[in-house]
Amino acid sequence: xSLTPIIYDFKRSFLRLSTIAFLIVFLLGGAGLSYLSYQFxxxxxxxxxxxxxxxxxxxxxxxxxxxxxxxxxLVDNARxxxxxxxxxxxxxxxxxxxYTVNLTDLCSRIGGARKLWYYLGTIRVESSIGNQTITTFAxxxxxxxxxxxxxxDFAGGGIIGFGEQPPTAPTTRQEEISKYESSxxxxxxxxxxxxxxxxDSVLIMLAVNNNQSIPGLKPHYNISYAFLKTMIRQxxxxxxxxxxTVNLSRLExxxxxxxxxxxxxxxxxxxPDKDNLVLRIYDPASNTTSYxxxxxxxxxxxxxxxxxxxxxxxxxxxxxxxxxxxxxxLSYALLAKPKSIGALEFILARPVTRWDIYLTRWVGGVLTAxxxxxxxxxxxxxxxxxxxxYGMPGSVLLAVYTxxxxxxxxxxxxxxxxxxxxxxxxxxxxxxxxxxxxxIFWSIIVLISAFIIGAGFAGVASISYLxxxxxxxxxYNFAQYSxxxxxxLTHPVETANPWLGGLxxxxxxxxxxxxxxxxxxxxxxxx
Amino acid sequence: MIVIENVDKYFGKFKALDxxxxxxxxxxxxxxxxxxxxxxxTTIRIAVGVLYPDKGDVLxxxxxxxxxxxxxxxxxxxxxxxxxxxxxxxxxxxxxYLAGYYGIPAGEARRMGRELFEKVGIGExxxxxxxxxxxxxxxxxALAVSMINNPDNFLFDEVLNGLDPEGIAFFRKLALEFKxxxxxVLFSSHILSEVENLADRVVFIHKGRIIAVxxxxxxxxxxxxxxxxxxxxxxxxxxxxxxxxGEVRVKDDAVYLINPSIDSSSLIEKLSQKGYRVEExxxxxxxxxxxxxxxxxxxx
Numbered sequence: 001x002s003l004t005p006i007i008y009d010f011k012r013s014f015l016r017l018s019t020i021a022f023l024i025v026f027l028l029g030g031a032g033l034s035y036l037s038y039q040f041x042x043x044x045x046x047x048x049x050x051x052x053x054x055x056x057x058x059x060x061x062x063x064x065x066x067x068x069x070x071x072x073x074l075v076d077n078a079r080x081x082x083x084x085x086x087x088x089x090x091x092x093x094x095x096x097x098x099y100t101v102n103l104t105d106l107c108s109r110i111g112g113a114r115k116l117w118y119y120l121g122t123i124r125v126e127s128s129i130g131n132q133t134i135t136t137f138a139x140x141x142x143x144x145x146x147x148x149x150x151x152x153d154f155a156g157g158g159i160i161g162f163g164e165q166p167p168t169a170p171t172t173r174q175e176e177i178s179k180y181e182s183s184x185x186x187x188x189x190x191x192x193x194x195x196x197x198x199x200d201s202v203l204i205m206l207a208v209n210n211n212q213s214i215p216g217l218k219p220h221y222n223i224s225y226a227f228l229k230t231m232i233r234q235x236x237x238x239x240x241x242x243x244x245t246v247n248l249s250r251l252e253x254x255x256x257x258x259x260x261x262x263x264x265x266x267x268x269x270x271x272p273d274k275d276n277l278v279l280r281i282y283d284p285a286s287n288t289t290s291y292x293x294x295x296x297x298x299x300x301x302x303x304x305x306x307x308x309x310x311x312x313x314x315x316x317x318x319x320x321x322x323x324x325x326x327x328x329x330l331s332y333a334l335l336a337k338p339k340s341i342g343a344l345e346f347i348l349a350r351p352v353t354r355w356d357i358y359l360t361r362w363v364g365g366v367l368t369a370x371x372x373x374x375x376x377x378x379x380x381x382x383x384x385x386x387x388x389x390y391g392m393p394g395s396v397l398l399a400v401y402t403x404x405x406x407x408x409x410x411x412x413x414x415x416x417x418x419x420x421x422x423x424x425x426x427x428x429x430x431x432x433x434x435x436x437x438x439x440i441f442w443s444i445i446v447l448i449s450a451f452i453i454g455a456g457f458a459g460v461a462s463i464s465y466l467x468x469x470x471x472x473x474x475x476y477n478f479a480q481y482s483x484x485x486x487x488x489l490t491h492p493v494e495t496a497n498p499w500l501g502g503l504x505x506x507x508x509x510x511x512x513x514x515x516x517x518x519x520x521x522x523x524x525x526x527x
Numbered sequence: 528m529i530v531i532e533n534v535d536k537y538f539g540k541f542k543a544l545d546x547x548x549x550x551x552x553x554x555x556x557x558x559x560x561x562x563x564x565x566x567x568x569t570t571i572r573i574a575v576g577v578l579y580p581d582k583g584d585v586l587x588x589x590x591x592x593x594x595x596x597x598x599x600x601x602x603x604x605x606x607x608x609x610x611x612x613x614x615x616x617x618x619x620x621x622x623x624y625l626a627g628y629y630g631i632p633a634g635e636a637r638r639m640g641r642e643l644f645e646k647v648g649i650g651e652x653x654x655x656x657x658x659x660x661x662x663x664x665x666x667x668x669a670l671a672v673s674m675i676n677n678p679d680n681f682l683f684d685e686v687l688n689g690l691d692p693e694g695i696a697f698f699r700k701l702a703l704e705f706k707x708x709x710x711x712v713l714f715s716s717h718i719l720s721e722v723e724n725l726a727d728r729v730v731f732i733h734k735g736r737i738i739a740v741x742x743x744x745x746x747x748x749x750x751x752x753x754x755x756x757x758x759x760x761x762x763x764x765x766x767x768x769x770x771x772x773g774e775v776r777v778k779d780d781a782v783y784l785i786n787p788s789i790d791s792s793s794l795i796e797k798l799s800q801k802g803y804r805v806e807e808x809x810x811x812x813x814x815x816x817x818x819x820x821x822x823x824x825x826x827x
Contacts, residue, residue, distance in 0.1 A: 004627025004636070008620070342611040346669065349575040350628035351601040351676075525577060527611055 005356075009364030013330045014371060022326045023372055026319055027379045033315035034383040040309065048075060051188065053206050053262050055217045062216070063093070063101040064206070064262030070302035072192045072202030072265070074098055098263050187221065187281050189292055191270070193299040196488035199270040201296075203277075206263055209285070220260050222282040226251035227274035228293070248291045253280050270296055304487030306384070307396050311483050315380050320404065320476050321439055323372065327412035328431040330368060334361045335520075336419035336427040342527025358420065358520045362513065365412050373404035396483055403479020406505035410472035410512070411438070417512040421519030438471050465496035468504075472512075475505035528553050529574060529603070529680050529711050534583035536569055536735075543569045545735045547583070551711040553679065556702055558726030559715035560819055566735040567715040568608065571684045574713070575605040587680055601629070604673025606698075608685035610665040614658035618649070618668055621657060622675075629676050636675075643671040648697065663694045670701070680711045687721050699725060723815040731822055739822045746818050751786040757807040758782070758798065768801055769794075783811070 013019060052065025067078040074097020081092040093101045186209065192202040207219035214220075228251060256266060256279075270277055275297035281290045300308075310316065335358075338344050347357055377400055385391040392400075415431040422430060437445070450456060450463040465481065468474030478501025484490040529551040536544040544566045551557045561567050572578040574585045576592045576599060585592040590599035612621060619640050626636030644650045647667040652660065660668060666686060673681065683702065687695045702725055705712050716722050722729060729746060731739040741749070758765060761782060769775045772794065774785040787794070795805045 004631075004633050005624055007633075008624040008627065012616075338613050341614075343613045345572075345577045346605075346607070346610060346612060346672075347625065347628070348577045349600060349603075349605045350625055350672075351597040352628045353596050356628070526572075 005360045006363050006367075009334060009361050010367040013334060013364045014368045016333065018329055018333075019326060019368060019372070022323065023375060026323060026376055030315045030319065030376050030380045031383040033318065034310065034380045035387060037309045037314060038306075038384070038387050048078070049190075050078070050080075051190065051204065051206055051263075052080075053208055055208060055262075060102075060216075064099075065095070065101075066098050066204060066206070066263045066265070067095065068097060068192075068202075068204065068265075070192065072194065072204075072267075074265075098265065100262070186219070186283075186290075187223075187279070187292055189279055189294060191277055191294045191296055191299065193270065193296055193301050194303075196301055196304060197272060197486075199272045201268055201270050203266040203268050204264070205259065205266070205279075207259055208262060209283070214285070218260065219262065220258065220283075220285065222258050222284065223256040224253035224280045224282075225256055225268065226253045226278045226280070227271035228276040228278050229274045230276050230295075230297075248278055248280075248293075249289075251278055253278075300488060303393075304489055307392055307487055308484055308489040310380060310384060310392060311396065311400055311480050316400065316404075316476075316480075319373075319376055320407065320473065323376075324408065324411045324435060324439060324473065326372075327365060327369060327408055328415045328428075328435055330365045331412060331415040331419045331431065332424060332427060334365055334419075335416060336422070336424040339419065339523065339525060340424035340527065342525065344525045348525060354521055355517065358517050362413070362416055362516075365416065366409050369408040369412055370405055373401055373408065377401050377404070395486075399479045399483050402502070403476040406475035406502060406509075407473040410475065410505045410508035411435075413509045413512040413516070414472050417516035417519065420516035420523065434472075438473055442467075442471060461493050462495045465493055465501075468496075468501060470504075472505070472508040475501050478502065528586075528588060529682075529713060530586040531570065531574060532583050532586065534570065534573055534580045534585065536566075536573060536578065537581050543735050544573070544580070547732070547735070547737055549730045549737055549740055551680070551713045553711050554706055554709040555727045556706050556712045556714055556725050558722030558729040559713055559732065560717070560719060560722055560729055560815070561715075561732035563717065565732045567732060568684055569735075570732070571605070571607075571682045571713065571715060574682055575603055576600050601676060602678045603680040603682060604670070604678045605682045606666055606669045606673060606684065606686050608688055609662070610669040612657045612665070612668070615656060617654055617656055618660070619644070619653040622668075622672060625672050626675050631675065639675065640671070643674055644668075646674075647671045662689050663691060666690070666694070666698075670698075678710075681705055681713070683712065683714045685715055685717065687716055687718055695721070719815040719819060729815065731819060733823055746815060749818055749821075750812060753811050754784040754787050754791055754794065755807075755809050755811045756782045756784060756794070756798075756805065759804040759806060764801070765798075765803055768798065768803075781807075 048067060048069065050065060050067045052063055055062050055064065063080070065080070067075045067080075069075055076096045077094065078097075079092060079094050080101075093099075095101065186207060188206040190204045192204070194200045194202065203225075205223070207221060208217045209219045209221075226248075228248075256268075275295060277294040277296060279292040279294070281292060283289075344357060348354065377397055381392050381397060411434075414434055415427070418427045418430040418434075446464045446467055447460060449467060450460045453459070453463070455463055465477065468477045471477075478496065478498040481490070481493070481496050481501075482498040485492055531547055531549055534544050534547040535542065547566065547570055549557070559567050559570070569578065573580045574587075574592065576585075576596050580593065584594075585599070587599040588602040590602065592599040616624070619637065622640040622644075623633050623636040626639065627633070631639065641650065641653060644653045647670050649660075649664050649667045649671070652664060657665070657668070681702075683698065686698050690698065699721065702712050702714055706727075714722060714725060723743070723746075726743060728740060728742050730737060731741075756769070757780065761777060761780070765782065766775050766777065769782060769784050772784060772789040773787040776783040776785065784794075789797070791808050791810065795808060798805050
């Protein structure tokens, strides 16, 4: 026997109109939904981060700032625009990632000092990021952290500023002061966690010295850092417990060195077993030490979040919800229908056995199950790369692809088994029922099971993975799970074992294939 | 050579074949004759390997269809009564697909397909979908597929059924050609006159059992002559008179006198004397059909 029958059956399964239509819809849908996921993602994790300080001393206004992306890379070619409350641009600058703007007329352009901070409500950045040139960022795509310093010589004193959040417009001067004045730190720091397992991170610090005697409010601090575990975690379903009390001065600090720049960026490795970064800031001028803590317990690396959004998000889930329908149809078209109308008899009169026919047609569908998810996953990944400049890691792609393929082959094998033993109408009835049970109503079955055995809502995750072993499409759940655990996006669940999940799919495939063959061997192939 | 050995087949409790045995030698056309439901198609389906026998076996060129299916099927071609294919497939594509089971690469199969399609008379329809084929075209397509590997044995199951005169002539000519080429041809039909004109031997099956196997010479010798008589009226008196000279059968508007002990001119005279006007009288040779019914009758 040549490979022609296998190729022919594969072509008839993969190149049939329904398969191509399904694929096109899902490839376009996958790419589109990836973009939607990206939009959702950018709301949670803006694409551009900017932070800056305005110093105003001796009638000289300077902006010291930084523009960076979620991975801690500096973003060049950004355009900063200062806009007043009415939306009029009062100043605009093209800046590099870590920049200083020093213009003699800046103070006059900014205008009345007391009103200045009102006018810093919006920042616009034009930048090339990833593989895409973004000309105007939506407000939710930019995380603004401004830190405004009023020099004594500028508008008559005081230091007013704010951190973390973009400015809103307080209605009274008193409200302005009460809202921000008390919260001015001399060092502002932000931590970008790049890898939860290794603790690889980027630390960004903005610093000024509030001492007006120092020219330009230039900082000069010795920074050291330590790690602290404050939260006590218990149980597998979440976080409980309280906070431990520690004396920050007794921690073991590592020296980061002196900082004498307004904006600094460091690559550090945080302790994955702790949850807080403690920065010790020593000011030799005043011989004072202060501490700044950054909680990274719930920080998730942006790549992990985006991978999580893609892997567990709408595009992949939609694919796995609806693509099994195609395989239900393929088992009908490749085996159930020709068997019912009697078309297999003529083929069986060739120098082949029933085994040959059963195997080649099964392989035809399986090849489609091998190729379709590959195309889909690559399309989603290509879209991701195009819009974010970040492709999913190979291990993630492989896990997603393996989970999808095993799941689809298992479901195809199940419906193929129905095709081998039942007439075409009964095959459709059985296959649709299987689809409803294993795909559409599965969550309800899990929920009901959790309550029946008394596990309640807390036990849903545990029961869900336990039952997934008994679902031919369960392999994909375990692929998602392994990726999410790997990226720290979910807590390990005792009942979930991705290897067992894969084994379960293989058992589904093998068992249904063998039973199907037994049924096919006995089947009457006459119409 | 096709050897059918002691084949039994049950469908549920119904015994469709009961110890069926016969053979089709090389260079021989064997007619397989029986009433509808007698077991002809079941026998042929078992012989080509699409049905399992419950007992017995079929040997194709010495290969067992049950134990050496691939080898046995390689040496036999089959044209079913009502060929069924996957309807959405194009004929030539489907031919290439089926040729793949013979180990023929796609390119060569495509070339071979066009040649065979021309030979069997469907060259113009090579790129049509099989659902657009008439019953006759489907049989020709099945024949083309059966000829892929030029087998030594052919099984034609009611192949003339539903064909136009041209189709009937085509298959008849083809069977004779196969015979000349030394192939074994099993030709089942309920159009017994066709078998009569083609077959070297006839296997009679009735209710799943082989009731007789005769060469055409034997059948001819078994067939008794008869006189076909048309008179102005057919009544009991006429039957009584004729009964004195042989076995009488009334069929349609004529009376048959089987194995007459009187010549036709004497019979005309006798009937005239009794008041019957003979409108037509002629000597006829009994058909295979009559022999068949006679054999069935003997079995009963």
